[in-house]
Amino acid sequence: MTIPFPQIHWAYLLPVLLVVGGAVFVLMWDAFFPQRERSFLVTLTLAVLASALGASLAAQPGSEAASMGGMYLYDGFTRFVFALILLSSFFSVLLSAAQRSLEEVPAGDYLGLILFATSGMMLMAATRSLLMVFVGLEIFSLALYVLAGFLRGQPEGNEAALKYFLLGSFASGFLLYGMALIFGATGSVDLMEIAQRLTTSPPSRSPAFLLGLGFVVVGLGFKVAAAPFYMWTPDVYEGSPTAVTAFMSVGPKVAAFAAFFRLLLAVGPRAGAELDAILWVMAVLTMTAGNVSAIWQSNIKRMLAYSSIAHAGYILVALAAVRRGSDLATGSFLFYMLVYALMNMGAFCVVVAAGARGEERTRIEDYAGLGYTRPALAAAMALFMVSLAGIPPTGGFVAKFYLFSAAVKVGFVWLPVIAVLNSVVSVSYYLRLVVLMYMREPGEAPARPGLLGPGWSYALAALVLAAAGVLNFGIFPSSFFELALRSTLLLN
Amino acid sequence: MVPLTHYLALGAILFLIGAAGVLMRRNAIMILLSIELMLNSVNITFVGFARQWADLTGQVFAIFVIAVAACEAAVGLAILISLNRDRQMMNVDEINLLKW
Numbered sequence: 001m002t003i004p005f006p007q008i009h010w011a012y013l014l015p016v017l018l019v020v021g022g023a024v025f026v027l028m029w030d031a032f033f034p035q036r037e038r039s040f041l042v043t044l045t046l047a048v049l050a051s052a053l054g055a056s057l058a059a060q061p062g063s064e065a066a067s068m069g070g071m072y073l074y075d076g077f078t079r080f081v082f083a084l085i086l087l088s089s090f091f092s093v094l095l096s097a098a099q100r101s102l103e104e105v106p107a108g109d110y111l112g113l114i115l116f117a118t119s120g121m122m123l124m125a126a127t128r129s130l131l132m133v134f135v136g137l138e139i140f141s142l143a144l145y146v147l148a149g150f151l152r153g154q155p156e157g158n159e160a161a162l163k164y165f166l167l168g169s170f171a172s173g174f175l176l177y178g179m180a181l182i183f184g185a186t187g188s189v190d191l192m193e194i195a196q197r198l199t200t201s202p203p204s205r206s207p208a209f210l211l212g213l214g215f216v217v218v219g220l221g222f223k224v225a226a227a228p229f230y231m232w233t234p235d236v237y238e239g240s241p242t243a244v245t246a247f248m249s250v251g252p253k254v255a256a257f258a259a260f261f262r263l264l265l266a267v268g269p270r271a272g273a274e275l276d277a278i279l280w281v282m283a284v285l286t287m288t289a290g291n292v293s294a295i296w297q298s299n300i301k302r303m304l305a306y307s308s309i310a311h312a313g314y315i316l317v318a319l320a321a322v323r324r325g326s327d328l329a330t331g332s333f334l335f336y337m338l339v340y341a342l343m344n345m346g347a348f349c350v351v352v353a354a355g356a357r358g359e360e361r362t363r364i365e366d367y368a369g370l371g372y373t374r375p376a377l378a379a380a381m382a383l384f385m386v387s388l389a390g391i392p393p394t395g396g397f398v399a400k401f402y403l404f405s406a407a408v409k410v411g412f413v414w415l416p417v418i419a420v421l422n423s424v425v426s427v428s429y430y431l432r433l434v435v436l437m438y439m440r441e442p443g444e445a446p447a448r449p450g451l452l453g454p455g456w457s458y459a460l461a462a463l464v465l466a467a468a469g470v471l472n473f474g475i476f477p478s479s480f481f482e483l484a485l486r487s488t489l490l491l492n
Numbered sequence: 493m494v495p496l497t498h499y500l501a502l503g504a505i506l507f508l509i510g511a512a513g514v515l516m517r518r519n520a521i522m523i524l525l526s527i528e529l530m531l532n533s534v535n536i537t538f539v540g541f542a543r544q545w546a547d548l549t550g551q552v553f554a555i556f557v558i559a560v561a562a563c564e565a566a567v568g569l570a571i572l573i574s575l576n577r578d579r580q581m582m583n584v585d586e587i588n589l590l591k592w
Binding site for chain 1: 500503507510511514520523524527530531533534537538540541544545547549550552553556557560563564567568570571572574575578579584587
């Protein structure tokens with residue numbers, strides 16, 4: 001028996017190969033040369049991520065998008081999502097280098113895990129096979145479980161890791177059972193074949209298929225922290241090291257939402273109105289629960305956790321529109337994720353930069369008077385808060401505008417209205433922080449900028465990059481939005 | 493010959509036992525075992541369907557699940573050991589530093 005060698009487009013595969021190769025190299029380097037300086041490995045990791053980004057931007061997706069029988073799919077959507085994932089990893093490496101409490105950890109292990117997680121996210125987003133969705137999801141989840149508890153001396157970190165691990169594996173069980181049922185109902189794990197079989201011999205009404213789809217939605221809903229599966233988010237975000245929290249709030253969401261989009265694009269139009277109702281309810285519950293809970297938080301990481309839940313709710317609005325076959329919604333989703341990545345990373349970067357060795361500034365009260373003690377940092381935080389709230393002239397406003405108008409165009413009325421009302425509610429807690437920074441006297445002795453330590457240049461780079469992006473997308477959004485729209489052209 | 497429904501029923505029952513175990517057990521190790529039970533019920537379901545469709549994909553999927561379950565057990569036990577060194581306990585109800 002001969003086994004045919006699958007067709008492989010190496011140029012398309014290069015971004016993933018670079019990241020995986022970089023991960024192994026970083027891990028091995030630290031094992032063989034442990035006495036080398038940490039900054040060398042940080043620079044190397046940043047270079048790996050930048051070159052992977054360059055490779056994915058250079059590889060123009062052509063007509064032969066699928067290689068290895070659909071296991072790996074390189075189209076415009078993949079390209080944009082790769083850029084998003086690599087960007088968020090780049091930011092989180094910058095933040096990790098800036099965070100004082102991460103200075104003592106073994107850099108090779110830590111950075112290697114970040115790179116492995118990145119590769120898992122990329123694989124999950126760039127496939128139409130449910131098998132690869134599962135494998136990619138587990139690659140990044142396992143890396144993130146470890147990263148959440150990386151500061152082993154901290155009981156909170158251990159607790160966050162355990163909670164994330166137990167609930168994450170529980171959700172994986174549901175996802176897998178759903179995939180098994182979908183395989184049973186359609187006889188395939190390839191989304192394109194599943195879509196074909198749904199049209200030719202419609203098992204789409206069969207209970208096994210609908211149940212399977214429901215389980216898969218539960219599993220993915222857990223990963224994107226959608227209601228009612230978001231309970232783990234605030235605890236895990238609070239307990240993990242801040243740089244890891246920043247990574248968790250963007251990267252896994254991009255990857256899981258990308259897989260969710262591919263699933264809905266394939267089976268959505270044929271799965272019927274039940275899915276419509278489920279997505280509608282999930283979107284409303286997620287954004288309302290996120291925004292209402294965020295108001296009462298006294299810890300800034302918990303507040304940002306609930307804020308990220310609310311943003312997942314806004315993106316679910318786009319998902320509901322995609323199920324109705326809107327290309328505009330997919331483009332708006334990509335653009336929204338781009339802006340969200342920048343403003344969320346920026347906000348976490350301020351949290352990292354405001355902290356000092358041994359004492360992180362995680363209580364919201366700690367930010368009182370920051371406008372007087374650290375004016376530049378406070379100004380950056382104010383910009384990110386305004387953008388997260390969706391107030392012009394920032395990227396957050398434009399992204400929300402595109403997203404909600406895409407939902408209006410496919411006939412949703414109440415969903416965008418509820419989303420806009422939710423944004424109004426969210427202004428209260430975002431601006432509370434701004435008010436606290438500028439209208440209150442600093443409570444304690446002002447922290448000197450020197451406390452930031454040797455990592456300040458990384459923090460500065462991340463802050464400048466994020467702030468410039470948020471402003472740029474707010475004032476000149478059109479070219480990037482068109483890029484996002486063009487990225488959806490080759491889908492299906 | 494064992495019909496497909498037997499495999500599916502066994503898979504579904506094991507999955508429910510596993511899910512109930514995760515929700516009701518309070519010992520972290522028992523929760524971990526319940527999760528493994530859920531993953532293995534998925535394997536039985538996959539293999540049953542693979543035979544029904546005469547398609548090896550389902551069996552390949554099951555092998556991937558087994559591999560991932562092994563990795564998950566390794567990471568999970570490592571986290572548990574780290575937590576146990578810290579606080580000498582295994583009961584998830586006592587893990588309450590962060591608001592649950």
